[in-house]
Amino acid sequence: MSSCDLCVVRNRAICSALDGSEIEALNAIGRRRNLKAGESLIWEGEDSVLVANVIEGVLKLSTGTEDGREQIVGVVYPSEFIGRPFGGTSGHGVTALTDARVCVFARRDFDAFAREHPKLEHKLLERTLGELDRTRRWMLLLGRKSASEKLASFLLELSERMTPVGCETDFEEPGPKRLELPFSRQQIADVLGLTIETVSRQFTRLKAEGVIDLPSRREVVILDPDALTAEAG
Amino acid sequence: MSSCDLCVVRNRAICSALDGSEIEALNAIGRRRNLKAGESLIWEGEDSVLVANVIEGVLKLSTGTEDGREQIVGVVYPSEFIGRPFGGTSGHGVTALTDARVCVFARRDFDAFAREHPKLEHKLLERTLGELDRTRRWMLLLGRKSASEKLASFLLELSERMTPVGCETDFEEPGPKRLELPFSRQQIADVLGLTIETVSRQFTRLKAEGVIDLPSRREVVILDPDALTAEAG
DNA sequence: CGGCAATTTGACTATCCTCAACAGGGGTGG
DNA sequence: CCACCCCTGTTGAGGATAGTCAAATTGCCG
Structure with missing residues (x-):
């Protein structure tokens, strides 16, 4: 039995384009790998x-001067695809933000299979x-x-993407929404093109205005989504 | 005879993935269209x-608040592909910067053909x-x-992309390189995330430093490519 | 309880933006 | 053919936002 049968992202990853025997063949050229944050x-x-x-965890793609x-x-995020098929060099690094589990393939093998x-290929496209x-x-x-x-937009996008679509409730309940941040302040700054100090000040201001709460450094509670949307421009 | 046989981008566009009869079929569902700047x-x-x-001309993809x-x-640029196949809404507008000629397809027809x-599809991927x-x-x-x-990087990228690869000379001659800008100052600002005034000041400064010359508003001559590369960060 | 790293806060600065006036040059009409 | 006009771009002065540098604080971990 292929380990894919138990895979939690089996139906959301690009693998969903394949039938049983094809999955088997793809599985034969791939292997699981765990990454530490x-x-x-x-x-x-x-x-x-x-x-x-990506099976589990959150990774960043980053480039620098x-x-x-x-x-x-x-x-x-989980179920998404990483890497650059069909030649070339990778223009950006890929690093785990949280502990993560991925299903890796040698690019040459994957290219040939695809x-x-x-x-x-259609799914990948x-x-x-x-x-x-x-x-x-x-x-x-x-x-x-x-x-x-920038920070308001970031928090809104995060709140959307951290909740996989169709996850139990179809409608959004209006109450406060709790987010576990997979990012340090520095990493948030690196996403938004800001400095860590500016990010920190914006967090403080949003909290002072009652738009969000910050129970800990790695948690955000969105108290007033509408105000956040208005701030996002 | 299909009009594709005479197409100047026939061998560089995604059409190059297709053989004669396939091109014929694709041609049957498309049509030429001219766009004014x-x-x-x-x-x-x-x-x-x-x-x-795109057969001829330069177009921009843009979005706004x-x-x-x-x-x-x-x-x-010419030979490149425009639009969003496989559903969804277009996240950005497409507008001609210069007079342009394109080969358009109804998305549904193109999707089915692809x-x-x-x-x-592989070429498109x-x-x-x-x-x-x-x-x-x-x-x-x-x-x-x-x-x-930003401005230095912009001029360098422009100078690369305005020169189609393998165009006559394989090696780059070291002399000054003349560029026809398909952009107004405002459009350059919109590419770089700056204001028109800041763009203008940077042009003036580069000219004063002897790195570029500006024979007219729509022309740039790169006098010192190395200096420009150094400025690009 | 201490030590250390991440974050927050504060004071100051620089870059870029805003607003405003001016210049240039390409096209039109007299 | 020349003068004028209008649009685009340039230049200038002043201000605001975000960056820099530095110090204080938090909270996590042993």
Whole structure:
């Protein structure tokens, strides 16, 4: 029996494009791997040798300048795909933000498999198009939004993406929403193109205004989603 | 005879994945269209109804906030692909920066055709992955670079992309390089996440330092590419 | 209870934005 | 053919937002 049968993301990952025997074949060329928080799977600028599906945990995609400035260019959640198929070098590093479990493939093996399975390539294309849309929307935030708009937008997007779609309740209950942050303040700054001090000040201000609560450094409670939406610009 | 046989981007566009009879079939569902500079092909937020290949000219992809701030999220050159296949709404508008000629398809027709031609989908996937890489690199610029680094990076990228690869000379001659800008100052500002005044001041400064020359508003001559690279961060 | 790292807060500064006036140059009409 | 006009771009002055540097605080872990 393939370990995929028990996989919690089996029906949401790109694997969902495949039937039983195909899954079996894909499983044969992949393997599970556990990552500790802070551990990297792929480094910026190296040849693309690995691709992977995220089973559990949150990872960041990041790139930086020579003098040490960093920008997080993407955040990857369970069931999402990591890596650069079809040649080239990886333009960004991939690092676990939390402990994580991934299903990795040698890129050459994955490429060959994908080319023989158009349904898989189609799924990957749909994902990639969606990711491109999301990334472009983020450019508006980076290029044109103020610090307060940036943090508000960040918290709203996080609250959407941390809740997998169709998870039990179809309708959103209006009460306060608790979020576990997979990011340090520095990492939030690196997502938003700000400094850690500015991020901290914006958190403090939102809390003072009663829009959010901060029970601990790694938790946020959204008390007033409408106010947050208004702040997001 | 299909009009594709005479198409100048026939061998560089995604069409290059197809053989003669397939091209014929694709041609049957598409049509040429001319755009004047400033004319829009797709509007932000509308249902995705069109996709297209660019034959000639330069187009921008842009999105904005409710209060009128704009961010250009992509620039499209000849042989490149436009639009959002496989459902959803278009997250950004598409507008011609110069007079342009495109080869348009109804999205539904294109989707159906693509699903029956895995080679085409594969080509589209490679393109989309490349575009995602480029877009993510641009996020570093938007989030972390200073105004002077932004403009220098912009001019360098422009000089690369305005010169199609393998165009006559394989090696780069070291002399000054002349660029025709398909952008107004405002559009450059919208690409870089700056104001028009800041862009103008940076141009003036680069000219004063002898790094570039500005024969007219729509022309730039790169006098010292190394200095520009150094400025780009 | 101490030690250490992450975060917050404070004071000051720099970069970039805003508002305003001016300049240039391409096209039109006299 | 020249003068004028309008749009785009440039320049200038002043201000605001976010960055920098430094110190205080928190809270986590042994």
